[in-house]
Amino acid sequence: MSTSTRTRILEVAAALVRESPDGDISTRAVCEAAKVGAPALYRHFGDKEGLLSAVVDHGFEKYLATKRERGETTDAVEDLRRGWDSHIAFALDNRNLYRLMNSPAMRTPPAAALESHRILTGDLERAAAQGRMRVAPELAAQMIMSANVGVALMLVSRPATFDDIEVSHRVRDALYATVLTPKPVQEESPSASADAEVPTVAARLSALLRKEHGAGLSTAEAALMKEWLDRVANARPET
Numbered sequence: 001m002s003t004s005t006r007t008r009i010l011e012v013a014a015a016l017v018r019e020s021p022d023g024d025i026s027t028r029a030v031c032e033a034a035k036v037g038a039p040a041l042y043r044h045f046g047d048k049e050g051l052l053s054a055v056v057d058h059g060f061e062k063y064l065a066t067k068r069e070r071g072e073t074t075d076a077v078e079d080l081r082r083g084w085d086s087h088i089a090f091a092l093d094n095r096n097l098y099r100l101m102n103s104p105a106m107r108t109p110p111a112a113a114l115e116s117h118r119i120l121t122g123d124l125e126r127a128a129a130q131g132r133m134r135v136a137p138e139l140a141a142q143m144i145m146s147a148n149v150g151v152a153l154m155l156v157s158r159p160a161t162f163d164d165i166e167v168s169h170r171v172r173d174a175l176y177a178t179v180l181t182p183k184p185v186q187e188e189s190p191s192a193s194a195d196a197e198v199p200t201v202a203a204r205l206s207a208l209l210r211k212e213h214g215a216g217l218s219t220a221e222a223a224l225m226k227e228w229l230d231r232v233a234n235a236r237p238e239t
Helices: 002-019 027-034 038-045 048-070 076-093 095-101 111-129 137-157 166-179 194-211 219-234
Strands: none
Touching: 002 027, 002 038, 002 048, 002 095, 027 038, 027 048, 038 048, 048 076, 048 095, 048 111, 076 095, 076 111, 076 137, 076 166, 095 137, 111 137, 111 194, 137 166, 137 219, 194 219
16 A cells, blocks of 8 residues: 555656646645645655655656666767767656756755766766777766756756757767767877877776776775876866
8 A cells, every 4th residue: 555655646746747837836736636645745755855856756767767778889979979869858858857857946866867977977988998088987977967957958948049959969069079089099190189188098097997996906096096097087288
């Protein structure tokens, strides 16, 4: 009975979020629609924020399922491009849910958002191991997620102004040109700038170090080496 009650509350709340003009719902409305008392809602979800976080995870699960089932290709960069586009598509198909997911009122990041970030970082680490990153994966993940969420929020929140999906493609390509190399560093022409290669090589070595679980170094040594390599990879070029 406990599981079915929780599921009913969750499904009712998700439907109310989807149908709401602004995406906001009240716990009273949820209780009335689910035909449960407030104590049952608070017992299962703690408070309104807990309920909304569960709604986000419930709705975002379908999106994450497609990313999990996607599998990895040999082209990490293409996986990154598809990841950006699928993120935008999910936002456009689930406008209220997406706004809720990124609302300042959500003080605790939903588990779905954290998993999405881990998947992105994993793709970036594969790209780094292939010699395709200009910065360390962790920094690149922050840059990409910030831009991806920002573009998505503009498209879903201000459709009258941001009415062309091409803006997403342009921002994606401009950002990826900043964090990714056109080709693996070892394939660059001999005339390529050595200074430009250093961050890419550092990012690649850092990714390979993690992939090889320290490559014979102690835990402390591997952590220190990674810190140094990431610092080199993320250093801004002097102008």
